[in-house]
Amino acid sequence: MAVHPRDSPFLRACRREPVPYTPVWFMRQAGRSLPEYRRVRAGVPMLESCTRPDMIAEITLQPMRRYHVDAAILFSDIMVPLRAAGVGVDIKPGIGPVVDDPVRTSADLARLRPLDAGDVPYIPQAVRMILAELGDRPLIGFAGAPFTLASYLIEGGPSRNHDTTRALMYGDPGLWHALLGRLADITISFLQVQVAAGAAAIQLFDSWVGAVSAEDYRQAVLPHTSRIFAALAAAGVPRIHFGVGTGEVLGLMAEAGADVVGADWRVPLDEAARRVGPGKALQGNLDPAALLAPWEVIKERATDVVERGRTAEGHVFNLGHGVLPETDPAVLARLTDLVHAESGLSGRPG
Amino acid sequence: MAVHPRDSPFLRACRREPVPYTPVWFMRQAGRSLPEYRRVRAGVPMLESCTRPDMIAEITLQPMRRYHVDAAILFSDIMVPLRAAGVGVDIKPGIGPVVDDPVRTSADLARLRPLDAGDVPYIPQAVRMILAELGDRPLIGFAGAPFTLASYLIEGGPSRNHDTTRALMYGDPGLWHALLGRLADITISFLQVQVAAGAAAIQLFDSWVGAVSAEDYRQAVLPHTSRIFAALAAAGVPRIHFGVGTGEVLGLMAEAGADVVGADWRVPLDEAARRVGPGKALQGNLDPAALLAPWEVIKERATDVVERGRTAEGHVFNLGHGVLPETDPAVLARLTDLVHAESGLSGRPG
Numbered sequence: 001m002a003v004h005p006r007d008s009p010f011l012r013a014c015r016r017e018p019v020p021y022t023p024v025w026f027m028r029q030a031g032r033s034l035p036e037y038r039r040v041r042a043g044v045p046m047l048e049s050c051t052r053p054d055m056i057a058e059i060t061l062q063p064m065r066r067y068h069v070d071a072a073i074l075f076s077d078i079m080v081p082l083r084a085a086g087v088g089v090d091i092k093p094g095i096g097p098v099v100d101d102p103v104r105t106s107a108d109l110a111r112l113r114p115l116d117a118g119d120v121p122y123i124p125q126a127v128r129m130i131l132a133e134l135g136d137r138p139l140i141g142f143a144g145a146p147f148t149l150a151s152y153l154i155e156g157g158p159s160r161n162h163d164t165t166r167a168l169m170y171g172d173p174g175l176w177h178a179l180l181g182r183l184a185d186i187t188i189s190f191l192q193v194q195v196a197a198g199a200a201a202i203q204l205f206d207s208w209v210g211a212v213s214a215e216d217y218r219q220a221v222l223p224h225t226s227r228i229f230a231a232l233a234a235a236g237v238p239r240i241h242f243g244v245g246t247g248e249v250l251g252l253m254a255e256a257g258a259d260v261v262g263a264d265w266r267v268p269l270d271e272a273a274r275r276v277g278p279g280k281a282l283q284g285n286l287d288p289a290a291l292l293a294p295w296e297v298i299k300e301r302a303t304d305v306v307e308r309g310r311t312a313e314g315h316v317f318n319l320g321h322g323v324l325p326e327t328d329p330a331v332l333a334r335l336t337d338l339v340h341a342e343s344g345l346s347g348r349p350g
Numbered sequence: 351m352a353v354h355p356r357d358s359p360f361l362r363a364c365r366r367e368p369v370p371y372t373p374v375w376f377m378r379q380a381g382r383s384l385p386e387y388r389r390v391r392a393g394v395p396m397l398e399s400c401t402r403p404d405m406i407a408e409i410t411l412q413p414m415r416r417y418h419v420d421a422a423i424l425f426s427d428i429m430v431p432l433r434a435a436g437v438g439v440d441i442k443p444g445i446g447p448v449v450d451d452p453v454r455t456s457a458d459l460a461r462l463r464p465l466d467a468g469d470v471p472y473i474p475q476a477v478r479m480i481l482a483e484l485g486d487r488p489l490i491g492f493a494g495a496p497f498t499l500a501s502y503l504i505e506g507g508p509s510r511n512h513d514t515t516r517a518l519m520y521g522d523p524g525l526w527h528a529l530l531g532r533l534a535d536i537t538i539s540f541l542q543v544q545v546a547a548g549a550a551a552i553q554l555f556d557s558w559v560g561a562v563s564a565e566d567y568r569q570a571v572l573p574h575t576s577r578i579f580a581a582l583a584a585a586g587v588p589r590i591h592f593g594v595g596t597g598e599v600l601g602l603m604a605e606a607g608a609d610v611v612g613a614d615w616r617v618p619l620d621e622a623a624r625r626v627g628p629g630k631a632l633q634g635n636l637d638p639a640a641l642l643a644p645w646e647v648i649k650e651r652a653t654d655v656v657e658r659g660r661t662a663e664g665h666v667f668n669l670g671h672g673v674l675p676e677t678d679p680a681v682l683a684r685l686t687d688l689v690h691a692e693s694g695l696s697g698r699p700g
Binding site for chain 1: 520561637
């Protein structure tokens with residue numbers, strides 16, 4: 001049955017309205033686990049692939065052809081708006097984002113100019129191509145949050161513990177807030193471009209913010225994520241907020257203004273519901289590593305996530321982090337249908 | 351004033367007895383941040399340095415000459431007992447432990463034989479050399495816990511999220527428990543050797559166990575750490591248990607039988623005290639990254655840790671993880687004295 005995207009189970013769950021079944025999508029569903037993705041990407045550097053509208057559209061749509069997932073997520077990378085705003089950054093295979101000149105002084109800040117919609121013409125072009133094929137399933141836009149973006153800029157690349165980031169956060173609050181303020185501006189612009197083009201929801205990824213305590217989150221992070229969510233409020237689309245290892249700050253991530261808080265696999269959803277408090281939906285949180293186990297294990301764990309998700313005011317089923325590269329796509333297809341069947345009145349949505 | 355080590359502030363705090371001031375030591379105080387350590391280690395591979403009694407003793411004692419810390423920690427590595435028990439493993443500079451043949455099948459288990467005291471003769475030799483010079487400050491022995499050791503064996507080396515480890519934990523409980531059981535046996539033997547030689551306390555490092563949920567910890571990890579702590583009970587030395595990002599499992603780490611639970615910087619000590627419950631002391635938890643900030647910031651944060659530590663039944667001041675390589679030793683010296691002065695009745699212990 002065809003429904004307007006606004007009445008899709010995904011958007012209804014985000015708005016904490018009744019749904020016929022628990023909607024499902026997977027972080028990194030568009031990407032490295034799909035053979036057709038690896039074919040399309042062969043020989044094309046990551047950040048180049050994120051600036052070619054046809055490639056963005058194709059990769060975004062690939063999982064939609066395989067899975068009955070309830071939403072698409074734009075194929076992009078959290079470094080895309082930074083590169084578009086003039087930051088020298090590349091994504092090296094097997095490593096991750098590598099920044100030419102780390103940002104550690106106020107002089108370095110000068111390299112971070114605001115992002116203009118004209119800097120990312122490929123985004124609205126790609127969104128229009130996607131929407132033309134997507135039918136009644138909504139498209140989720142996304143961006144990286146200031147803490148996580150700052151961690152790459154400050155460390156110069158991926159790091160296990162983001163120690164240099166926290167050292168700057170503690171030691172130079174003036175520079176820290178100036179940096180996060182600029183990153184928030186860039187993030188707001190990037191998300192507004194996506195929403196204006198037709199994204200029906202947005203997800204703000206603060207992947208590494210679990211590295212800070214709640215008190216530091218409140219002082220050093222919350223003002224910037226709050227400003228981003230506030231700037232997006234008028235757009236009227238659900239705002240999802242996710243990070244890894246964020247058990248200590250789930251309540252503050254909700255307080256920042258997210259409509260939907262994503263939890264990783266460490267905190268069960270019934271406990272996450274208590275931490276985020278009333279008026280919030282949850283997203284998550286099957287451990288992506290569980291998808292490498294036998295099906296009976298996956299089934300038991302996925303069913304547990306669905307059951308605990310019922311204690312939230314709204315629940316979007318997802319993994320607790322991105323799909324691992326070695327995941328079998330057939331398992332994701334089967335998992336999607338399992339969640340629909342376990343949560344719905346009449347099995348697989350028809 | 352000279353005291354018997356058993357009456358030292360460190361051991362008294364571990365036993366939750368009154369102390370004249372909050373005792374201090376630092377994880378990785380013996381190691382990479384000290385120029386004299388880098389000189390001694392020049393040209394000597396890490397695991398070789400851990401098998402030479404004179405080198406172990408010298409490196410263990412180096413920080414004791416610089417700082418008024420209240421305990422020494424044996425210079426070793428969590429891979430030492432595994433290598434002594436026949437595992438092909440090396441520690442590569444800038445990378446970490448690299449295992450020749452990852453353990454992923456029951457056939458691989460055959461390579462893990464029990465550890466005999468005769469496999470590590472350099473440990474009692476080094477401990478005796480250390481105790482001869484250490485005076486009234488106690489020596490802490492240590493070992494890696496089964497989950498963390500298993501993560502290196504299964505992944506084949508360091509990894510960000512230990513995904514393959516959790517996949518095996520979920521997917522093959524039989525192999526998982528057999529592996530952790532053998533690792534627990536090795537760990538027990540290694541700790542018993544240290545205690546028999548004169549270590550006055552032991553710390554069990556489960557550095558990466560924060561990667562699992564509380565429910566999985568209870569099923570897959572707790573039985574093995576409990577057995578280790580139970581096996582050490584008769585020795586009568588305080589048992590410290592520490593991991594990074596363990597906010598969700600602090601209570602279970604206490605339940606496993608630790609006398610002292612170490613917390614990283616994400617959970618304030620007053621909150622950690624609530625999570626571990628009565629009958630436990632705490633260790634921690636100044637963020638090591640804070641030591642790269644200006645002194646006023648360090649002072650404020652360290653004082654806050656001391657104050658929150660007063661809510662615990664016993665408190666050993668430490669960092670929330672190991673000393674970072676770029677830390678200025680002069681800062682650690684000043685921090686040690688600050689904690690003594692802030693927490694004591696009469697300033698620096700004389």
